[in-house]
Amino acid sequence: MNRRYSWFNITSLTLGFAFLYIPMIILVIYSFNASKLVTVWAGFSTRWYGELFQNEAFLDAAWVTLKVGLASSTLATVLGTMAAYVMVRSGRFMGRTLFSGMIYAPLVMPEVITGLSLLLLFISIGLDRGVLTIILAHTTFSMCYVSVVVSSRLASFDQSLEEAALDLGCTPFDAFRSVTLPIITPAVLSGWLLAFTLSLDDLVIASFTSGPSATTLPIKIFSAVRLGVSPEINALSTILISIVTFGVISASLISKRAIARQRREEQEALQV
Amino acid sequence: MAFDSGSAAFAPWEDPGQKPLISFKSVTKRFGNFTAIDNLTLDIFEKEFFALLGPSGCGKTTLMRMLAGFEAPSEGTIMLDGQDIGPIPPNKRAVNMMFQSYALFPHLSVADNIAFGLKRSDMPKSEIAGRVEEMLSLVQLSQFASRRPHQISGGQRQRVALARSLAKAPKLLLLDEPLGALDKKLRQETQFELMDIQEKTGTTFVIVTHDQEEAMTVASRIAVVNHGKLVQVAPPDRIYEAPNSIYVADFIGDVNIIKGLAKPESDNRYAIQWCENHAPIIGTSQHAFASDDICHFAIRPEKVSITRDRPTDRTNTMQGKVLEIAYLGNISTYHVELPTGQVIKAQQANNRRISRRSFTWHDSVWLSFTDTAGVLLSQ
Numbered sequence: 001m002n003r004r005y006s007w008f009n010i011t012s013l014t015l016g017f018a019f020l021y022i023p024m025i026i027l028v029i030y031s032f033n034a035s036k037l038v039t040v041w042a043g044f045s046t047r048w049y050g051e052l053f054q055n056e057a058f059l060d061a062a063w064v065t066l067k068v069g070l071a072s073s074t075l076a077t078v079l080g081t082m083a084a085y086v087m088v089r090s091g092r093f094m095g096r097t098l099f100s101g102m103i104y105a106p107l108v109m110p111e112v113i114t115g116l117s118l119l120l121l122f123i124s125i126g127l128d129r130g131v132l133t134i135i136l137a138h139t140t141f142s143m144c145y146v147s148v149v150v151s152s153r154l155a156s157f158d159q160s161l162e163e164a165a166l167d168l169g170c171t172p173f174d175a176f177r178s179v180t181l182p183i184i185t186p187a188v189l190s191g192w193l194l195a196f197t198l199s200l201d202d203l204v205i206a207s208f209t210s211g212p213s214a215t216t217l218p219i220k221i222f223s224a225v226r227l228g229v230s231p232e233i234n235a236l237s238t239i240l241i242s243i244v245t246f247g248v249i250s251a252s253l254i255s256k257r258a259i260a261r262q263r264r265e266e267q268e269a270l271q272v
Numbered sequence: 273m274a275f276d277s278g279s280a281a282f283a284p285w286e287d288p289g290q291k292p293l294i295s296f297k298s299v300t301k302r303f304g305n306f307t308a309i310d311n312l313t314l315d316i317f318e319k320e321f322f323a324l325l326g327p328s329g330c331g332k333t334t335l336m337r338m339l340a341g342f343e344a345p346s347e348g349t350i351m352l353d354g355q356d357i358g359p360i361p362p363n364k365r366a367v368n369m370m371f372q373s374y375a376l377f378p379h380l381s382v383a384d385n386i387a388f389g390l391k392r393s394d395m396p397k398s399e400i401a402g403r404v405e406e407m408l409s410l411v412q413l414s415q416f417a418s419r420r421p422h423q424i425s426g427g428q429r430q431r432v433a434l435a436r437s438l439a440k441a442p443k444l445l446l447l448d449e450p451l452g453a454l455d456k457k458l459r460q461e462t463q464f465e466l467m468d469i470q471e472k473t474g475t476t477f478v479i480v481t482h483d484q485e486e487a488m489t490v491a492s493r494i495a496v497v498n499h500g501k502l503v504q505v506a507p508p509d510r511i512y513e514a515p516n517s518i519y520v521a522d523f524i525g526d527v528n529i530i531k532g533l534a535k536p537e538s539d540n541r542y543a544i545q546w547c548e549n550h551a552p553i554i555g556t557s558q559h560a561f562a563s564d565d566i567c568h569f570a571i572r573p574e575k576v577s578i579t580r581d582r583p584t585d586r587t588n589t590m591q592g593k594v595l596e597i598a599y600l601g602n603i604s605t606y607h608v609e610l611p612t613g614q615v616i617k618a619q620q621a622n623n624r625r626i627s628r629r630s631f632t633w634h635d636s637v638w639l640s641f642t643d644t645a646g647v648l649l650s651q
Contacts, residue, residue, distance in 0.1 A: 158373055158375065160372075160373050160375040161375050161377065163342055163362070163369075163371070163375065164369070164371055164375035164377075165377075166341075166342075166361075166362045166363050167340055167341075167362050167363070167367075167368055167369045167389075167437075168363075168388050168389030168392060168440070169363045169389050169392035169440070170363055170392055171363060174392070179377055182379045183377075183379055
């Protein structure tokens with residue numbers, strides 16, 4: 001048993017985790033610093049959290065980010081699921097490889113180019129930059145992530161389930177709604193979460209497509225840091241880290257429990 | 273022949289006045305360059321238990337999927353109850369299907385699976401629960417109503433799938449290899465259950481299978497399909513006793529085929545010259561053969577007797593040596609090599625204990641059969 005905790009193992013583990021988490025731990029610790037100077041420790045305090053919630057500019061940016069995240073991830077989930085469904089279900093047709101390649105291309109496209117091309121598009125159609133343009137831009141780049149997640153689930157989906165639904169009187173849309181969708185819901189949800197996270201931390205595309213009327217949190221943080229790191233930013237980042245951590249842990253717990261329950265029920269079925 | 277005269281039995285296909293429930297009229301189905309169904313014409317009657325039997329890739333599943341509405345014929349028409357069902361989508365057809373994988377909805381309980389089709393029919397909401405209850409008791413699963421499909425055993429899933437496809441009382445039920453996933457013992461029990469349910473509900477069943485024993489057990493008629501064509505359509509006993517070709521004789525059960533030249537004797541009696549220095553086989557045939565036509569004499573192993581001494585009361589006798597014995601418990605199959613090198617299979621019921629068995633390897637034995645035991649086939 002002791003072999004599993006040899007010195008080599010412990011050292012590698014410590015180094016790896018230290019590399020990953022020391023920056024964040026420092027950030028979290030300094031967010032509770034009483035001093036105004038970021039690098040000088042002057043005792044524990046939550047005063048920067050209080051001040052953060054007094055800061056109108058940050059609160060506005062947070063609100064914009066949340067709105068953009070919810071709207072764009074929802075739109076991206078709808079579009080991405082539709083794209084995945086068509087690509088997996090339509091079988092072979094002329095140019096299928098080209099089409100699926102085109103759906104996945106934004107995954108590897110440099111963000112600067114995506115941002116720039118969207119900016120050019122919005123200018124040429126005369127759309128004022130603001131919340132709407134950021135939502136559209138985020139939908140564009142995150143829908144391909146959703147479609148990757150959903151199409152991998154659909155590929156392992158037994159198509160006779162849909163045929164059975166049609167056979168029992170469903171229209172194709174009803175079959176999708178009442179059979180396919182409930183079964184692929186976990187994949188759709190994780191696609192949505194992925195899109196939401198991507199939208200939450202995007203800086204490059206948002207800075208191309210945002211206007212004076214709307215600034216997202218990453219843009220706000222980035223521009224504030226250029227004038228020097230303030231303890232308020234540390235507090236804000238700590239809040240963001242907790243939100244993301246909470247989301248990831250609860251999502252993995254939910255799916256782990258679902259798998260464990262299904263295992264247990266299948267065991268019971270075998271004993272019947 | 274003697275065995276097709278049972279007119280009192282269920283045989284609507286022999287009554288020219290009967291209207292078929294389903295008729296395929298010169299149906300062809302192509303997938304690209306591949307012809308899955310080749311100009312096929314077939315009538316299936318109400319209350320039949322009809323089996324489509326053939327090797328995998330013969331087109332039997334395509335036939336079924338065309339009935340369900342998942343494939344459309346490339347040419348020809350399919351009529352259901354006098355109506356061309358070509359343009360009707362699967363959800364509007366009075367046809368239900370039981371899938372090979374059962375295709376139970378994993379997110380719904382057993383009862384909700386059965387109610388799924390009813391909720392989409394014009395049945396009033398108040399009657400649905402009663403109908404679900406009725407179907408559950410038909411397949412003896414009432415105490416499992418609230419379980420999910422993955423919480424019940426394979427045999428129970430099979431019965432849920434059957435109940436779900438029967439719930440809407442379809443005119444026609446399609447069963448795609450319904451028992452393929454069950455073990456042998458359960459499969460045999462379920463075959464009888466299927467027949468029982470078919471009789472109780474009076475539904476027309478069309479079953480697709482590659483298991484000839486299953487088709488023989490359950491079906492009122494069997495269509496042997498090969499390369500997208502019907503080879504023979506007949507009740508199980510006729511398929512077995514009077515196959516119309518070597519393909520059918522060989523596909524269904526075990527058979528000895530002896531090739532020879534036909535020499536007509538009288539009426540439908542023929543002498544088959546199969547070996548230069550051996551007496552010809554005497555057989556009968558419904559089909560006429562001209563003198564010196566090439567013919568194939570097909571005889572089932574269980575119709576060939578095996579004895580130590582030459583029997584005096586049989587028309588055909590031949591001597592040989594026991595080459596192999598396959599002991600199956602209830603019966604034994606003997607492979608007997610004739611002096612010509614040909615091997616003939618003979619089957620005998622083991623009605624004595626094995627220690628008292630009369631023949632063993634390399635014994636010299638006599639094979640014999642009557643003149644009506646086999647059939648003459650041209651190809």
